[in-house]
Amino acid sequence: MKAQILRALQKRPHGPALTASKVLLASYILLAIAAPVIAPQNPYDPLQIYGWEASSRPGTPGSGGYLYLLGTDGLGRDIVSTILYGLRISLVVSVTSAAIAALIGLTAGVSAAYFGKWVDVAIMRLVDLQLSLPTILIALIAIVTLGPGIDRIILALIIAQWATYARIARGVALSEANKPYTDAARLMRLPTSRIIFRHLLPNSIAPAVTLIPIEVGHAVALEATLSFLGLGVPIDKPSLGSAVASGFQYLLTGQYWISLFPGLALFGLIASINLVGEDVRRSLDPRNHSR
Amino acid sequence: ADSAQAQERGELRIATSYKLMTLDPQYANLNENTSLLSHIYERLVYQDENLELKPGLATSWRPLSDAQWEFKLRDNVRFHDGSAFTADDVVYTIERIRDFLKPPSGGFRSYVSGIKSVSASDPLTVVIETNGAVPNLPLFFSSIFVMNRPSEGFETTEDLNAGRSPVGTGPYRFESWSSGENLELARNDAYWGGKPAWSKVAFRVIESPAARVAALSTGEVDVADAIPARDVASLKERGARIASVGAARVNFVQFDVSRETLPGVTDKSGQPIGNPFKDRLVRRALAMATDRGILVDKILAGYGTAAAQVFPNGLPGTSANLVPGTPNYDEAKSLLSKAGFPDGFNLVLAGPAGRYPGDAESLQAVAQSWARIGVNAQPSAAPFSVFNTKRAAGDYAVWYGGTSGEAADIILHTLLASPNPERGTGALNFGKYRNEGFDAMLAKAESIEVGPDRNQALAQATELVMADQPIIPLYHFHHIVGYGPRIGSYVMHPRGWTTAMQTLAAME
Amino acid sequence: MTVEQMNRPLLRVQNLGLRHVSGDGPTTILSDVSFELGRGEILGIIGESGAGKSTVGNAILGLLSPEFHQTSGTITFDGKALDAMTVGEREALRGRRISAIFQDHTASLDPLMSVGAQVQETCLAVDRSLSRREARARAIDLLARVGIPEPERRYRNYPHQFSGGQRQRIVIAIALAGSPDIIIADEPTSALDATVQKQVLELLRTLVDETGVSVILVTHDMGVISEITDRVLVMRKGLVVETNFTAAILDRPNHEYTKKLLAAVPRLRIPAATTSAGEESGRTVHAIGGDPTPMYLVADNVSKQFGPLGFAWGIGRRKPKFGLNDVGLRLPRGTITGIVGESGSGKTTFGRIIAGLDTALAGRIRIGASEFDASRSGRRTGLLGRVQMIFQDPSVSLNPRMTIAETLEESIRFGAKIGSSEEPADAAAMMDRLGLARSLLERYPHQLSGGQKQRVCIARALLARPEIIVADEPTSALDVSVQAEIVQLLKDTITDKGMTMVFISHDLAIVQEMCSTVYIFKDGRVEDCGPTEFIFSRSDNPYTRTLINARPHRFIC
Amino acid sequence: MGLISVALGRLSQALPLLIAMSLIGFIGIHSVGNPVFNVVNIETATPEDIRQATIALGLDQPIWRQYLLFVGNVIRGNFGTSYIYHLPAFELVIARLPATLELASVAMLIAAPLGTGLGLVAGRRNGTLFDRTVLKASVSALSIPSFWLAMMLILVGAILTGWFPSGGRGSTASFLGQEWSVFTGNGLWHLVLPALALAIPNIALIARLSRSGTIEVESLDYTRFCRAKGLSPERILFRHTLPNISVPIVTIIGLQFGGMLAFAVVVESIFSWPGVGKLLIDSIQLLDRPVVMATLTFISVAFVALNALVDLLYAVLDPRVRLSS
Ligand SMILES: Nc1ncnc2c1ncn2[C@@H]1O[C@H](COP(=O)(O)OP(=O)(O)OP(=O)(O)O)[C@@H](O)[C@H]1O
Numbered sequence A: 001m002k003a004q005i006l007r008a009l010q011k012r013p014h015g016p017a018l019t020a021s022k023v024l025l026a027s028y029i030l031l032a033i034a035a036p037v038i039a040p041q042n043p044y045d046p047l048q049i050y051g052w053e054a055s056s057r058p059g060t061p062g063s064g065g066y067l068y069l070l071g072t073d074g075l076g077r078d079i080v081s082t083i084l085y086g087l088r089i090s091l092v093v094s095v096t097s098a099a100i101a102a103l104i105g106l107t108a109g110v111s112a113a114y115f116g117k118w119v120d121v122a123i124m125r126l127v128d129l130q131l132s133l134p135t136i137l138i139a140l141i142a143i144v145t146l147g148p149g150i151d152r153i154i155l156a157l158i159i160a161q162w163a164t165y166a167r168i169a170r171g172v173a174l175s176e177a178n179k180p181y182t183d184a185a186r187l188m189r190l191p192t193s194r195i196i197f198r199h200l201l202p203n204s205i206a207p208a209v210t211l212i213p214i215e216v217g218h219a220v221a222l223e224a225t226l227s228f229l230g231l232g233v234p235i236d237k238p239s240l241g242s243a244v245a246s247g248f249q250y251l252l253t254g255q256y257w258i259s260l261f262p263g264l265a266l267f268g269l270i271a272s273i274n275l276v277g278e279d280v281r282r283s284l285d286p287r288n289h290s291r
Numbered sequence B: 001a002d003s004a005q006a007q008e009r010g011e012l013r014i015a016t017s018y019k020l021m022t023l024d025p026q027y028a029n030l031n032e033n034t035s036l037l038s039h040i041y042e043r044l045v046y047q048d049e050n051l052e053l054k055p056g057l058a059t060s061w062r063p064l065s066d067a068q069w070e071f072k073l074r075d076n077v078r079f080h081d082g083s084a085f086t087a088d089d090v091v092y093t094i095e096r097i098r099d100f101l102k103p104p105s106g107g108f109r110s111y112v113s114g115i116k117s118v119s120a121s122d123p124l125t126v127v128i129e130t131n132g133a134v135p136n137l138p139l140f141f142s143s144i145f146v147m148n149r150p151s152e153g154f155e156t157t158e159d160l161n162a163g164r165s166p167v168g169t170g171p172y173r174f175e176s177w178s179s180g181e182n183l184e185l186a187r188n189d190a191y192w193g194g195k196p197a198w199s200k201v202a203f204r205v206i207e208s209p210a211a212r213v214a215a216l217s218t219g220e221v222d223v224a225d226a227i228p229a230r231d232v233a234s235l236k237e238r239g240a241r242i243a244s245v246g247a248a249r250v251n252f253v254q255f256d257v258s259r260e261t262l263p264g265v266t267d268k269s270g271q272p273i274g275n276p277f278k279d280r281l282v283r284r285a286l287a288m289a290t291d292r293g294i295l296v297d298k299i300l301a302g303y304g305t306a307a308a309q310v311f312p313n314g315l316p317g318t319s320a321n322l323v324p325g326t327p328n329y330d331e332a333k334s335l336l337s338k339a340g341f342p343d344g345f346n347l348v349l350a351g352p353a354g355r356y357p358g359d360a361e362s363l364q365a366v367a368q369s370w371a372r373i374g375v376n377a378q379p380s381a382a383p384f385s386v387f388n389t390k391r392a393a394g395d396y397a398v399w400y401g402g403t404s405g406e407a408a409d410i411i412l413h414t415l416l417a418s419p420n421p422e423r424g425t426g427a428l429n430f431g432k433y434r435n436e437g438f439d440a441m442l443a444k445a446e447s448i449e450v451g452p453d454r455n456q457a458l459a460q461a462t463e464l465v466m467a468d469q470p471i472i473p474l475y476h477f478h479h480i481v482g483y484g485p486r487i488g489s490y491v492m493h494p495r496g497w498t499t500a501m502q503t504l505a506a507m508e
Numbered sequence C: 001m002t003v004e005q006m007n008r009p010l011l012r013v014q015n016l017g018l019r020h021v022s023g024d025g026p027t028t029i030l031s032d033v034s035f036e037l038g039r040g041e042i043l044g045i046i047g048e049s050g051a052g053k054s055t056v057g058n059a060i061l062g063l064l065s066p067e068f069h070q071t072s073g074t075i076t077f078d079g080k081a082l083d084a085m086t087v088g089e090r091e092a093l094r095g096r097r098i099s100a101i102f103q104d105h106t107a108s109l110d111p112l113m114s115v116g117a118q119v120q121e122t123c124l125a126v127d128r129s130l131s132r133r134e135a136r137a138r139a140i141d142l143l144a145r146v147g148i149p150e151p152e153r154r155y156r157n158y159p160h161q162f163s164g165g166q167r168q169r170i171v172i173a174i175a176l177a178g179s180p181d182i183i184i185a186d187e188p189t190s191a192l193d194a195t196v197q198k199q200v201l202e203l204l205r206t207l208v209d210e211t212g213v214s215v216i217l218v219t220h221d222m223g224v225i226s227e228i229t230d231r232v233l234v235m236r237k238g239l240v241v242e243t244n245f246t247a248a249i250l251d252r253p254n255h256e257y258t259k260k261l262l263a264a265v266p267r268l269r270i271p272a273a274t275t276s277a278g279e280e281s282g283r284t285v286h287a288i289g290g291d292p293t294p295m296y297l298v299a300d301n302v303s304k305q306f307g308p309l310g311f312a313w314g315i316g317r318r319k320p321k322f323g324l325n326d327v328g329l330r331l332p333r334g335t336i337t338g339i340v341g342e343s344g345s346g347k348t349t350f351g352r353i354i355a356g357l358d359t360a361l362a363g364r365i366r367i368g369a370s371e372f373d374a375s376r377s378g379r380r381t382g383l384l385g386r387v388q389m390i391f392q393d394p395s396v397s398l399n400p401r402m403t404i405a406e407t408l409e410e411s412i413r414f415g416a417k418i419g420s421s422e423e424p425a426d427a428a429a430m431m432d433r434l435g436l437a438r439s440l441l442e443r444y445p446h447q448l449s450g451g452q453k454q455r456v457c458i459a460r461a462l463l464a465r466p467e468i469i470v471a472d473e474p475t476s477a478l479d480v481s482v483q484a485e486i487v488q489l490l491k492d493t494i495t496d497k498g499m500t501m502v503f504i505s506h507d508l509a510i511v512q513e514m515c516s517t518v519y520i521f522k523d524g525r526v527e528d529c530g531p532t533e534f535i536f537s538r539s540d541n542p543y544t545r546t547l548i549n550a551r552p553h554r555f556i557c
Numbered sequence D: 001m002g003l004i005s006v007a008l009g010r011l012s013q014a015l016p017l018l019i020a021m022s023l024i025g026f027i028g029i030h031s032v033g034n035p036v037f038n039v040v041n042i043e044t045a046t047p048e049d050i051r052q053a054t055i056a057l058g059l060d061q062p063i064w065r066q067y068l069l070f071v072g073n074v075i076r077g078n079f080g081t082s083y084i085y086h087l088p089a090f091e092l093v094i095a096r097l098p099a100t101l102e103l104a105s106v107a108m109l110i111a112a113p114l115g116t117g118l119g120l121v122a123g124r125r126n127g128t129l130f131d132r133t134v135l136k137a138s139v140s141a142l143s144i145p146s147f148w149l150a151m152m153l154i155l156v157g158a159i160l161t162g163w164f165p166s167g168g169r170g171s172t173a174s175f176l177g178q179e180w181s182v183f184t185g186n187g188l189w190h191l192v193l194p195a196l197a198l199a200i201p202n203i204a205l206i207a208r209l210s211r212s213g214t215i216e217v218e219s220l221d222y223t224r225f226c227r228a229k230g231l232s233p234e235r236i237l238f239r240h241t242l243p244n245i246s247v248p249i250v251t252i253i254g255l256q257f258g259g260m261l262a263f264a265v266v267v268e269s270i271f272s273w274p275g276v277g278k279l280l281i282d283s284i285q286l287l288d289r290p291v292v293m294a295t296l297t298f299i300s301v302a303f304v305a306l307n308a309l310v311d312l313l314y315a316v317l318d319p320r321v322r323l324s325s
């Protein structure tokens, strides 16, 4: 697995679209890291925000001595800065939660398929349970009992998302567990963990790899929904997702920029994660290696 | 084809944010219910757009003595089922609320709890005896829908919800409803007040503001209420018209002034400090540093009025002397220094999310303002129910809230009077603010009969209490209603009702 | 048909050169391959494993994966260059005019479609005039002709429910569904025992005689070559080293490699006169090994039933069928015991039960001092892991997402390890010993030829250094010269390391060479067993004799 | 294993699941807040009103007793009365079912075939213009936040063109005692936009999955053998590739369908579609415990049934799975 991922990353990109997406994703990450340095305003510092300049059009000069390049939101935050800072939270929350959820879910799903019997029953009923519990309820419980915080949101998102991976992986692994190469692995008396992680998982992972970038997008949206209800990140420190979600109310108003620009940034982020994910999926397929 | 048909039949289609949750007019005292049910049911007294009391099903009323009121009823009024409206129905209504309905049904109980007995001295006269003076009784009756006495016993909420029997005297009769989805009404041709304008009225419950705006934009509905202020401009561009009025309510910041220490209140280095809000100077400083202009102009896009008291200026019981000032950060800072907080302090400013127009945004705007005098406020929004639970549990030090009432004194009574379960005062006074001078003035004002004197006394009491700043009134948001070409004009009501009676059909 | 057309070879391959291009640069797979195939001719292709035999077949079919690049040459079919054809025209050729039997029979079958349906759809595809029912009847007929027992009943079974040899025959049946001009048969009989092989070859011969179909027969089995082919092409390292009429090649090989190849052909030794030893006829069991050697692996009364086939909707359970019936086996330490028998007789099933992969209906297995209940899961009883298997289908028993190196390393790290004090096994050295280039270590299974995969499977099993190995047709895809080396290697390993081996094979010559004892399976039972010499020379069991006599005669001395 | 025994087994497994779910829901709501603040009008209610209401709702009892009471009532088929709507909670859920079912079904009936078809063809023609278009379109569709998509549909489909209504269910027809939109033209018209809003991301998702599966399967030996057999590309695609990639697709369809039944909040609220998802979220926010419990029960049962169905499909699809299960 590790070797494959490494190899996947070393592989030169294929088409121009994928190159572009990798560049895009990389620059997103760089921008997120560099946000405090490059953002004209710190949108999390109330002293730097001028409420009277709320909803300024793109290009309006601001009191802070800089141009509101993409305008300001309904509270006077510079949209450019909000996007840059929001990116940090969104990236961390969504990528971490999707990655951990995928890890847990895939392991659970493949284990269920491999062990069968009561392990399968137990894991799968847990999945059923999880699937029928709305994220909002989980987030509410997590945040009310544990207090607010980004780690709680990540926790809630992990709880909300692992089950999907588990079901997908189990479905595929059920077929894989019956293939002769698994017999060979079992004969080798490999440690169970190795059979699961080294044999079944890589062979059941393809659909999940398609799913992960998509779920990253979901995580952003979920986090935004939670924030919108006051259950996510603090309202004065909007993530990219919550900037889009609260800006959404301005969609039909004339103040398009409040929603549009963060939305475009988010769109680009998720799209680039998806395209890079597609690239990773291709390189995980051994039959694509030589191409 | 859809709209042409509607025109022909004279159907009025309203998109409302109020979900009608029950057909029992006496179950819960929420605008959600009363706004829509006022088509079917009527009250003895009608509160007009200036919150003045006008004859409704009662043509006149007067106190016979300190503890006795007489209401004269309108003649020739018939219920939708054809039976005549008599004093007995009023007696039934009061008995039903007082004696029959059990909790959790409530909210109307407090209006009749002061009534000792009620009798029909003749078919069109009701005499009510109260425990002690209740000068507000006619006002209370402006909230109570009159029901028709059935042949025997009391009607249960379940019966009413089953949708077979809602029978009132109102201008429209009940046709059908689906809980939280829609309500259909038809003209009551036998209405005592003349022929209602529309042959049919269809309410569609659309909770999402964007969806209401969309439905109005496409002409699927003629009226949409609770339009977000930010959408007004583009709605106007698309040809819709807008009506608005300052709401008879206030949104405010409230302090916990009773406890010695408060959760989340620390000095700048994070060490807990004693309750700073016990000090009037701190409260004043924070009030002085609050920029209501941003709230009103930016967050509410102009559809709000900066507040300095509990009702918009000009309504009965308000004081003309209380006007919201512009922020004065320097003076606020010096007040803080004087109070012993030259560097300011940290606090968590709590509030509900998505409950009132501009609630979560206000938290942030207020925090921005306060930051200018060194008070570091961390805005923290929670779903309304979580907010309420936590507030009741004392988890908050300072919070954003909102309240409304039929009259200014009712708000003063619940929000600012000292908590006193026996008298029923201070139900919303979660900050445990106590001001005996104010309590006395309020009690005195409340004992005066409705009229200029009473209003004057209330205004004075308000001035006294606001000088102490137990709350920072922020704004009275405006109710905004958008309407389409089929509507000639729409009369706004400060209580925020949305009814067919407020519309005037456009002239063809 | 004009005379010119008659004389023109049906297929002509000229100077075909192919390269494989990958991230690590190009490798030449074929260079300058030329040959012709006339009508009604059977052309054998023999050669080293990995020489490019299968690749030639794929090139003719136009089914090379895109990373193969043709560097030179043309392929002409019936006077028309394949390059010049449109995609549609080439599609129209496949199945109808050129059909194929892939080397990798198991991987060739869609695992999710019943075999009957797979044959039937081919019938429908090649002959559009057929109705569904006619196609079904044809499919059943085809299955019967390739020797699938009870074709009506097994029509609805899925590929995994068949034995290796049966799957191979299903693939043959599919290839015969149309009435093609050319059949490209890539190792079509590698998994078949002598009797069935004979039946299949006869079927092919009849077909050639009756319909004039031409056949390209890739095989390493010299017996088959001598039996059926008209001409032979010898390949090595992507080159054609020699081509000539069969008899000429076999009798007067020119090229060194061909000579070496022929010299390496294992020969079955059958004494001229058979002396009758036992009076009993029919099912015979002979004493095995004198008592002095204690038995190391003992299996007793192993039975296996295959449950109701197909999907049960909870109603009308179908009757299960015996796969193994009361089978026993005993073998002393450090020996090789052969299992031979009809395709579908339960050899693989038995091997899997011994290895603890499948649970039996009943049976006991003893290894050394430990006893196992074969009717319980091998994982539970601890049987699993005591025995290594070399699987009959190498391609599907390799993890497609692990490189060869990873597979072998895993085996070294986790294998059962008999002598842990020994120097660590070395994957690269093992590759050398098996005649595999070390460069293959970095490849994935799908990038290897059939024989290469098979050797990787052998390497995997040996590197695990188990006490017991069940080798299920471990040399079926190997050319004879490599085969000879591997056989030697296996023998050496067994004696050096004191391993014990169950050797399942249909190649009697190899069995004779390797095994001290032989069991003959038929219909899920042990039909005959005894010391090798005895079985081959003196057993009077009729089935044993048929089996031995079914061998192509040329290579029997 | 026979179908009936599988079903019975599932049923017996569903029970502990329901118990766990009810405990989580119950304790969860309890820990979040006190529903009574939503029952009374908090702006006017006196502490006495609140106390009375608390007692009336039984909220003064210890939580375990409330739970036992609840369980007892549920066994008698009574989920309690909604705190907010004052109607039997179960009835409320049932009343929302037709709207939810028809929306989710129509959306899935659009998404599943379209997504699979697009994905199959794109995977088959891997690398062509068509493939790249499908890939990019699906990536885009998946990257648009759902409320944006919904608003865009309203903006384009309703406000700018006026072709479709912006929300609501339109006229309904009665069937099986419930009101359905699918049986009237006007109702169907109202269904178009919300169904699209739900379907588009799912088309994209399914297309992505089936595309990547197709690419993988198309390079396997049996597909090559199918080509050697002379099967037409279409037949290979639909009869061989499709079954072989269908396990993850069927899984996702099951999951997404369940998700649409239960959690299509955004679409339901933007299109004011009276579905179960909105009811659930509202009830959670209002802490309307009876409705939350009734809805959760329905959703659990739906998911258990759907997942059982999907598991059954695995067995139908893959004979190897059949044997082991
Ligand atoms: N996809 C691939 N990528 C790289 N090399 C390949 C690939 N497929 C085959 N080869 C190599 O091409 C050579 C020829 O393979 P081919 O399958 O034609 O051999 P073969 O003659 O059929 O051998 P065998 O008798 O073992 O089946 C082998 O060395 C093999 O390793």
Ligand SMILES: Nc1ncnc2c1ncn2[C@@H]1O[C@H](COP(=O)(O)OP(=O)(O)OP(=O)(O)O)[C@@H](O)[C@H]1O
Residues within 6 Å of the ligand: C160, C161, C162, C163, C164, C165, C166, C191, C193, C306, C307, C309, C323, C342, C343, C344, C345, C346, C347, C348, C349, C350, C392
């Ligand atoms: N999973 C299964 N379900 C039903 N029948 C099976 C299954 N596996 C094997 N069989 C049948 O059991 C019999 C024995 O199969 P087995 O694979 O052991 O044969 P074999 O002796 O190894 O044959 P070959 O030489 O062809 O590999 C065959 O008739 C086969 O069709």
Ligand SMILES: [Mg+2]
Residues within 6 Å of the ligand: C053, C054, C055, C103, C186, C449, C450, C451
């Ligand atoms: Mg080959």
Ligand SMILES: [Mg+2]
Residues within 6 Å of the ligand: C163, C164, C165, C347, C348, C349, C392, C472
């Ligand atoms: Mg076999």
